[in-house]
Amino acid sequence: MSFGWSRSLRAVGPLLLLRLSIRSWSGALCLGGSALPSAPRARRVAMAAGHLEEALVWVDCEMTGLGADGGPGADALLEVACLITDGDLNLIAEGPDLVIHHSDAVLDSMNDWCKTQFGWLGAGTAPTPGLLADQVQKSGTSLQEADRLLHEFVSKHVPKGTGVLAGNTVHMDKRFLDKFSPNFMGHLHYRLVDVSTVKELCRRWHPKEFSGAPKKKGSHRALDDIRESLDELRYYRKTIFSTPTA
Template sequence: MSINEDALIWIDLEIDGLDLTKNFILEIACIVTDFDLTNIHQGILYSYFLLIKYFLGPDLVINHSKSLLDAMRSWCTEHHTKSGFVQQVLDSKLSMSNAETVIIHCILTDKNLNIIDEIVDGKINDDLMKFVRRNQIYRERRLVVAGKSLGSIRSELKNLAPQFSEFCHYRSIDIDAISVSCEKWFLNIYKQRPFKNDNDLKNSIELLRFYHSTIFK
């Protein structure tokens, strides 16, 4: 994928708790679309460390130590252990810095992620970041952040993924804010919205498509 114009970067994080001063990122997922909400980023994710799968954007589990995971709040420990997610975190080979590099590489180039193993080995970080800093999309911060609960997501990225945070425009499209406005000002339309009880990025994009075709048409 190669972006040469303004675009939206949809971001979702899985974190270990509610305390923004102590949290760490367990998983980061991104999808890039244009402003017509047409998906841009599609490809095949392959790595020695990961299964081959079709993907709409990077969805990366970050490695953390068992001692750090054991310190999570009780709900997270119980829920993530039962789902198998704790084991995925322990098995992951990606540091947060690695994950930032993978995402930026994925966004700025038209290559698939078969370079992920080289990133983990630290072979291309320096060259990649030199390329990134010369890139117009990076320098002009042309990726507008979209998603839900963006206040906390922005804070987490600034603290824990500063390289990626600097990559993004200061403006945001927060689906929660649009939904609240729609409920108060366009109740009949709000009642017709597609509703799914999860924070999946694809569902957020579907919801904004609905608002785009009804309220913002």
């Protein structure tokens, strides 16, 4: 029991004291049988109430290129996926994985790497079935609709101005989302959690642990890439950021 609680209890009247049952159980202070939650439980209670104050909003985008001059330039957003974790990297909600419709001219403007990876064989030729270019052709989702759906999803789980954008080299995704998903981005905090920063520091300072990091499959599909980034940060948290027990 803390000193502050002891002083508060001495200050109340004897009749009220008869009604207070104070006990400690699993790190929680209980008054009259109702637990005042410990920090981890408090976070779970907040999550259940829809008030997640330490959220990480994970995103990954697939684009026609890497953009230019600090923005998307002439490149387009093809796919975006999103999920939310708490500050301890526990999954809270898996959001939409959105493939956005574009014309064949946009697909034809992709760089050679994207054309190969996404199965684009050129205008007038059917793309490789099941790959991203094929799904872009068939999609009925516009950029505006994607922004609306992302904003709707994150608003359900995270108070405005608190969720921190997370991912691998996520500043690149932010370039495109700032332009093409302004309502979604306007709901988030301005800070970023970039797993690639942790990766590079681990490679330099903890090479042994770095060698054991999960290997990427390299599917270059948005939701798959997010899950890999999340698994990677969980690994670094366990091996690099773990606190030794006394």
